[in-house]
Amino acid sequence: MKKIFLFLLILPSFLLAQKTTILKGTVKNSQKEGIEEVSIKFGNTGTSTDIDGNYSIRIPLDQEITIVFSHVSYKTFTEKITATNRTVIRFSPTLLLKTEKLEEVIVKDSRKEAAGLISIDVKKAQNIVGPNAGVENVLMTLPGVNNNNGLSTQYNVRGGNFDENLVYVNGIEVYRPFLIRSGQQEGLSFINTNMVRNIDFSAGGFQAKYGDKLSSVLDITYRKPTETATSVDASLLGASVTFEGNFLNDKLSTITGIRYRDNSLFVNSKQIETNFRPRFTDVQTYLSYEFSEKFELNFLGNFSLNNYNYQPISRRTRFGTVANPLELVVFYTGEEQNNYLTLFGALSADYKVNKNFTLTGTTSRYNTQEEEHFDIAAQYNLGEVDANIGSENFGEVEFSQGIGSQLNHARNDLDALITNVQIRGTIQQEDIQWNFGVKYQKEDIKDRIREWEVIDSLGFAIRPPFSPSNNQPYEPFEGELTPFQSIRKDNNVAINRVSGFVQFNKRSVWNDHDIWYNVGVRAHNWSVTGNGIASKSQTIVSPRGQFAIKPNWGKDMLFRVSGGFYSQPPSYRELRDFDGNVNVDVKAQKSIHFVSGMDYSFIMWERPFKLTTEVYYKDLSDVNSYTIDNVRIRYRADNVTEAYAYGLDLRLNGEFVPGSESWVSIGYLKTEENINDRGYIARPSDQRIKFGILFQDYVPNLPDLKAYLNLVYNSGVPGGAPAYSDPYNFQNRLRDYRRADLGVSYIFADANKQFSSGWLSQFKELSAGLELFNMFDIQNAITNTWVRDVYSKTQFGIPNFMTGRVLNFKVAMKF
Structure with missing residues (x-):
């Protein structure tokens, strides 16, 4: 029956x-x-x-x-x-825009603005000019986002460091390599700009549905193709090919990108003479198969190989002041051979239980195999330059202040495997939405460290900083010769994590005013096993909330506040201290965020503009302080520091030129830390002033000839401190970071300019142009090389300058 x-x-x-x-x-x-x-x-x-x-x-x-x-x-x-x-x-129709003029009818969706997310046009990321053009380069023009390395895609957000930024691609968290210490080694960003559909960014106060980091969220969505096409980009820096299409009655969609990059053009413009050809290769694919209207299966895969073979020959750097100029001359022997191999695969399934309930399951695995091998000997001469204009030896070194040598050796190998499984869900009921999820992650890291440095100054081997005192050269030292610094460790670390979140979102109307709000909470439990030592299980809970209101005023304004408790459970990098020792009991760094902002949209010069303003304050505790050498971060692994950060961000974007959106960004930041109650000093990321311009223009009588300007000014950050030294004694700052990149291109064909005959009829898009990087040839310093003088016991910080002016030619096509 x-x-x-x-x-x-x-x-x-x-x-x-x-x-x-x-x-x-x-x-x-x-x-x-x-x-x-x-x-x-x-x-x-x-x-x-x-x-x-x-x-x-x-x-x-x-x-x-x-x-x-x-x-x-x-x-x-x-x-x-x-x-x-x-x-x-x-059946895929094409709709035409209405051409009739309407009486000031504007239809807007303010959900992302209410959530504090900045949505960035993908075309901006594709067209922006810079050594590492792409999504991250656009971010660095935003207020609150800083970087003083033109060859790096890493960025600091509102006083945080590189490790405090969340990056998602199609809801899947992606990771950065562990050992990389130089922007030259870093290679390509994980994000392939030619595959991107949406870019959303939050600089703080982000929602509970995002993970456990302290600074920011970059949420990337790759697109599903709507046509079959092949895109090719080529320049003096490398090339990329992107293929996209639909198959099997449009059930299967695929987009695959292959990228190759050679940074030799930049390296040849530096002050170090080298035999150096850093090469980076990347293959990435996103597949989607629609079994039915309710069930879809997706795969995201990535293969990346960075080869970094480096043979320095010589270096000549002048620094100091006009009254007291100094010159460092170094001659090198030896080489550095580094390899970074990364494999990533993620399988996700989307299931629509009904029109209001969607579930997404994801499993992913990330593997990085990194080798850092080098033996480099350097003989240096640090001298005073004759600054007397009337002297016959003007501009020449007249006195050697320090002569010596140093030998650096490393055989560092790391193999990390990160596996996770997660389930996320969304329940939509009219103006109410629930988000929830749970995730399990296991990290296995095998790290072999063999690294030492021997320093000789004026014929005397400099002793380790914590060795018994000696009075060289006035008294002979008869002890054993030992390296100035030496690390010899083998670390096997396993981390197990379980995390989850639940978030409530609602949109409603209050007295004719639109309001949005969400409240949520995250929980994260983890335990660490390392070198035969197990930590206790630790748990953190992070409540967060956001509120936004769009008043029913004559002026188009939106106000929002957000904040909560943010925690960052330690990764392997944070567990390892300066000497390579692993502290399995390191606690999560904690931060209380408060962000208040306003968006004001208005019409100026009969064109749309928007002014975005945000003030923020972050109170940090259990901080794991660190030092930074270019893009390599080394932690204290002790949680004995407290810190704070506050600032103001302003951005005005709009059509400064009709039909082309540009923006101007201004930011102020102050961040300090107090290490072990010794008093507050500037954090390594304390970059006080930020000014950025992303500007697009075209020739009025020739609109297919376009120009792009990327201008960034950042005030100087603390210049760091020598190894083993007390950072309280080294608070000098690097020079201000100033950079201007200019690009000019001509569009031969695009969606609005198609040809039915001739050679241009073969292309859906075709453009060519020139890029001038660092067009004012400004010497920007990324970090200091420390030279020690055994007589004066002085350590001189010699700036390491970044790339000079470089000209690049590029061509882009789609067919």
Whole structure:
């Protein structure tokens, strides 16, 4: 009886399925971009497109229907369709913009602004000029985001360091290598800009659905192709190829990118003469297979190989003041051979339980194999330069202040495997949304450290800083010769983590004012086993919340506040101290965020503009203080520091030139730390003033000739301290970071400029241009090399300058 009853229940839907088929496709505009929220209707049946412009609707068999596509900003489009069999029908219309002038009708979605997210146009990331053009380069033009290394994609946000930034691609967290200490070694960013659809960024006060880091969130979404195409970019720095398409009746979509980069062009502009060819290769793919309207399977894979073979020959650096100029001359022997191999794979499944409930399951594995091998000997001469203009020896070294040598050796090998499994869910009920998730992660790290440095100054081997005192050269030292610094460790560390979150979101109206708010909480439990020692299980809880209101005023303004408790459980880098020892009991660093902001949208010069203002304060405790050498961070691993950061960020963006969005950013930051109650000093990321411009322009009578300017000014950061030294004794700052990059390109073909005959008819897009990096040839210092003088016991900080002016040619095409 039960079987008969069940059969009767499913019979109507079975008969209905036999008499209908699926009509699906992508609604696009004239630029081939998907249009969101397009209404699709026939009779009393209807649906709408998603964020990518995709739709799917059931239509009857053997019956002519008139289907209507409508949108408030586009002309209505109708089509008569008759389905004769149950095969899926693919139909992708193109809607044209309405050309009639409306009376100040503006339709906006303020959800991301209310959540404190900055949405960045993907075209900005593709067109921006810079040594590492891409998503991160755009971020560095925003207020609160700093970097003083033109060859690095790493960035500091509001006083944090590189390890405090979350990066997601399609909801999957990605990681950065462990051993890399130089922007020259760093290579390509994980994010392939040519595969990106959406870029969202939060500089603080972010939601509970994001992970456990202290500073920022970069949320990247890769796109699903709507056409079959191949894109090729080539320049003097390398090349990339991106293929995208749909197969198997549009059920399978794939986008794959291959990138190759050679930084020799930049290295040849530095003050160090080298035999050096850093090469980086990256292959990345995103596959998506739609089994049904409810179930979809996705795969994200990445292979990256960085080869860094370095043979320094000589270096000549002048520094100091006009009255007291100094010169360092170094001659090198030896070489450095580093290899970084990274493998990443993630499989995710999206299941729509019903129209209000979606589940996503993801499993991923990340493996990095890193080798850092070098033997480099250096003989140096530190001398005073004759600054007397009337002297016959003007500009020449007249007195050697320090002569010596040093030998650096390393055989460092690291193998890390990070595996995780997570489930996330979303429940939508009209203006209420629930987000929840749980994640398990295991990290296995094998780290072999063999690193030492021997220093000789004026013929006397400099002793380790904590060795018994000696009075060389006045008294002979008869003790054993030992390296100035030496690390010899073998670390096997395993970390098990379980984390989860729940978040409530609501949108409503209060006295004709739109309001948004969300509250959520995260929990994270972890335990560490290292070198036969196990830590106690530790747990942190992080409540967070956001509130935004858009008043029903004549002026378009939005106000928001956000904050909460943020914690960062230690990664392996944070567990390892200066000497390579692992402290399994390191606690999570904690921070209380408070962020208040305002968006003001207005019309100026008959064009749209928006002013964004944010003030923030962060109170940090259980801080694991660190030193930084370029992009290598070394932690104390002791949690004995407290710190704070506060500042103001301003950004004005809009059409300074009609049809082209640009922006100006201004930021002020102050961050200090108190190590073991010794008093507050500047943190390594204390970059007080930030000024950035991202500007686009074109020739009015020749609009296909475009120019792009990327201008950044950052005040100097603390210059660091020699190894083993007390940072309280070294608080001098590096010089200010100033950089201007200019690009000029001509568009031969694009979506608005197509040809039906001739050689240009073969291209969907084609452009070529020139890029001038560091066009004012400014010497920016990234860090200091410390030279020691045995007589005066003085340690001189000699700045390491970054790249000079470099000219690059590039071409981009799509067919």
